[in-house]
Amino acid sequence: MKNYYLILEIDRDASQEEIKSAYIELVKIYHPDRMGDISEGRKRKMEDKLKEVNEAYEALSDPLRRAEYEHWLDYNLQELETSSSAQTGTKDYYEILGVDPSASFDEIEDVYYQLIEFYDVDSASNCSKQERQIYQAKLREIEEAYQVLSDLENRSMHDRKLNSRGHKKSESSQPKSQTKENKPSKIPKINLW
Structure with missing residues (x-):
């Protein structure tokens, strides 16, 4: 799921009037018809x-x-706090x-980029200090998981560790595609909502 407060560039405690005002301002900025003659690529982005x-x-x-x-949002922040404080045993990077x-x-790469976008601390100016710290911890955890799971050798070692500790795994722990060829140059943005 996306952080709607960041998208509208407002605080979490914004009033309905502030939400509407921010929305109107952003529509004025991003509406392609208001930009005149622009390239197709820029128009699609807008x-x-x-x-x-x-x-x-x-x-x-x-x-x-x-x-x-x-x-x-509150539930996920609690989950982040819990997961960052419970750093015992082998981490399940799939989880x-x-x-x-x-x-x-x-x-894995698609999910990684979606999560990085959602937990982007740099654009989270309206987050509290505690939320920013939680997001930073989650980003470190996501980065670590991606580094392990995006490398076949590291992924195999991780699978063996999970199996030796009795973690439940799906029937096939082999990745569907073991080559990194044919990766898209641009990662599609998928709505998590």
């Missing part, structure tokens, strides 16, 4: 950004959806990235 802005506004402008989103042990390298 359309994608506008879709993100619209999605964020729809979620935060509706009090019920905002409450659900807030619940999700950290939220992928199946049979996931291909491409699937």
Whole structure:
């Protein structure tokens, strides 16, 4: 899931008026029709950004959806705190990235970039100090998991460690694709919501 507060560039305690005002300003900036003659690539990027802005506004402008989103956000922050404080035993990097042990390298890479985008501390100016620290810890954990799972030899060692400790694994722990060829040059952004 995306951080809608970061997308709209507002604080978590923003009022409905502040949400609407931020939305209107961002629509003015990113609406492709307002930019005149621009390249197709730039126009697509602006359309994608506008879709993100619209999605964020729809979620935060509706009090019920905002409450659900807030619940999700609070729950995930608690999960991050718990996972960063419970650093015992062998880490399950598949669980950290939220992928199946049979996931291909491409699937792992896609999830990695989605998580990096979500937990981007540099653009999280409206986060509290505690949230920023939690995000930084989660980013370190995600980076470590990606480094292990994106290398076949390290991944195999990780699988052996998990198996020796009795961790449950899926039927096939071999990645679906063991080559790093045919990777897209640009990682597609997938909505986690």
